[in-house]
Amino acid sequence: MAVSKRKRVDVRDLDSPCMIVYESIVRQNCQAMLDRCKALGVQLRPHMKTHKTVEGARLMTGGSCSCIAVSTVAEAEFYADHGFDDILYAYPIAGEKKIERVLALHQRVDNFHVMVDHCDQLALLLQNSEPVTKNLAKPWSVFIDVDVGYNRTGVNPFYDYAFGLAETIDKLRSTHLAGLYVHCGHSYHCKSPEEIRTVVKEVARDTAQFAAQLSERGIACPVVGIGSTPSCSQPPDTVPGITEFHPGNYIFYDLQQHWTGACEVSDIAVRVMTRVIGHYPDRNRLVIDCGFTAISKQHDADTSLYAKFDDHSELKLLSMSQELGIVGSSDDRPLNLDNYPIDKRLFILPYHSCAVAGLHSVYHVVDETDTCTATWKPCRGW
Incomplete structure (x- = not known):
C-alpha cells in the first residue's frame, strides 16, 4: 500500500484541531531504534498500538513488514490484510467472537502468535483448535505474559503457577511455546536515563532467570522479550539473556517520555x-x-x-x-x-x-x- 498522497498544503491552512506528524523526526526515531537493537543483538518487534498505520509500521520494521506486536484483533487483521507475516497479538485472549477471529488469523498468517497468562485462556485456544496431526494444521504459537514488577497483567515468574502454565503449553500437541513477553511499564515512573537503565537491568535479569529455569526443566523458550519505550530507548550496554525488544511509543514520543528521560x-x-x-x-x-x-x-x-x-x-x-x-x-x-x-x-x-x-x-x-x-x-x- 503506497503512502497516501495529497495536494501539498501549508500546515496552517489545515482545519483545526488536527494532528500533525513530522516525518523526518519519525524516520529518525525509527532508525535509531533499529540501530540500537542491532547493536545490542536483539530482534526488534515494534508495537503498533501508538499509530496503527501501515506507513508507520513499514518505517518501524525497516521495510521488512514482519515481526510486529499489536494490541487489538482489529490491528492484527489490518496488518495481515497488508501483508505482514509475523504478528503477535500481545493481549490476554478472551471472548468467543474474538477467538473466532483469532482462529482465522492463526490459519492465514504464517507466523501468528497469541499471549496468555492463565490456564483458562489456554483452554479457550484448545476449544478452538483444529485437529493437530503430523500432516494437518499447525499448533497455536503462544507467548506467556510475564510480570516482573509492573503489576498489570502477567504471571509472576517466581510462583509455581508460571512453571505449570509453561509446562502445559509445552506438552500439548495443539500449542507451541514461542517465548516470554514482559512489559516494562514501571519504567514510566523513572525520571532519568540512569533510573531507566536500572529498571531494565532488573527486568532483564529476572526474565532471563525464568527462561533459564524453564530450560533446566527441558522447556525450550525461543524468544525472551522485554519492552517499553523508555526501557528500549535508554537500555544498558548489554541485556544478557534477552533476545527481543518490543517498544511502541518511540515512533512519536511525547512529553511523558521526555519527563521519564527516554527522549529529548x-x-x-x-x-x-x-x-x-x-x-x-x-x-x-x-x-x-x-x-x-x-x-x-x-x-x-x-x-x-x-x-x-x-x-x-x-x-x-x-x-x-x-x-x-x-x-x-x-x-x-x-x-x-x-x-x-x-x-x-x-x-x-x-x-x-x-x-x-x-x-x-x-x-x-x-x-x-x-x-x-x-x-x-x-x-x-x-
Whole structure:
C-alpha cells in the first residue's frame, strides 16, 4: 500500500484541531531504534498500538513488514490484510467472537502468535483448535505474559503457577511455546536515563532467570522479550539473556517520555494544531478549539500538565471540555492578548501521543517546510 498522497498544503491552512506528524523526526526515531537493537543483538518487534498505520509500521520494521506486536484483533487483521507475516497479538485472549477471529488469523498468517497468562485462556485456544496431526494444521504459537514488577497483567515468574502454565503449553500437541513477553511499564515512573537503565537491568535479569529455569526443566523458550519505550530507548550496554525488544511509543514520543528521560523534546514527532477562538481579558484567559476529544485528559500527576505549547512557554492549558480548551498564563502574569489574535494557530506538544493518536482519524504528515505531503489513516476498532 503506497503512502497516501495529497495536494501539498501549508500546515496552517489545515482545519483545526488536527494532528500533525513530522516525518523526518519519525524516520529518525525509527532508525535509531533499529540501530540500537542491532547493536545490542536483539530482534526488534515494534508495537503498533501508538499509530496503527501501515506507513508507520513499514518505517518501524525497516521495510521488512514482519515481526510486529499489536494490541487489538482489529490491528492484527489490518496488518495481515497488508501483508505482514509475523504478528503477535500481545493481549490476554478472551471472548468467543474474538477467538473466532483469532482462529482465522492463526490459519492465514504464517507466523501468528497469541499471549496468555492463565490456564483458562489456554483452554479457550484448545476449544478452538483444529485437529493437530503430523500432516494437518499447525499448533497455536503462544507467548506467556510475564510480570516482573509492573503489576498489570502477567504471571509472576517466581510462583509455581508460571512453571505449570509453561509446562502445559509445552506438552500439548495443539500449542507451541514461542517465548516470554514482559512489559516494562514501571519504567514510566523513572525520571532519568540512569533510573531507566536500572529498571531494565532488573527486568532483564529476572526474565532471563525464568527462561533459564524453564530450560533446566527441558522447556525450550525461543524468544525472551522485554519492552517499553523508555526501557528500549535508554537500555544498558548489554541485556544478557534477552533476545527481543518490543517498544511502541518511540515512533512519536511525547512529553511523558521526555519527563521519564527516554527522549529529548526534539524527538517528539507530533503536535496538535489548534486555533484561538476567544479572548477573556477580565480573567486572563484564551479559549482554543481543542478539547479533550482532540488532546485527551491524560496528564502528568506531579505537575497537572496536559500538554505544552510549542514556542509559547508563557501559555498553559488549564482545563478542557469536550471541544474547548481554556488557556491561561503559565506564571500567572497578565497575557498580552494582542499576541494571540482570534484565528491564530497554536501547536501543542501532547503529554501522551498514544492517547492523542487514538482520537484522530487522520494524521497530517509534514515535511521540514511545514508543508503537508501525505496523510496516514489509522486502523480503528477492537
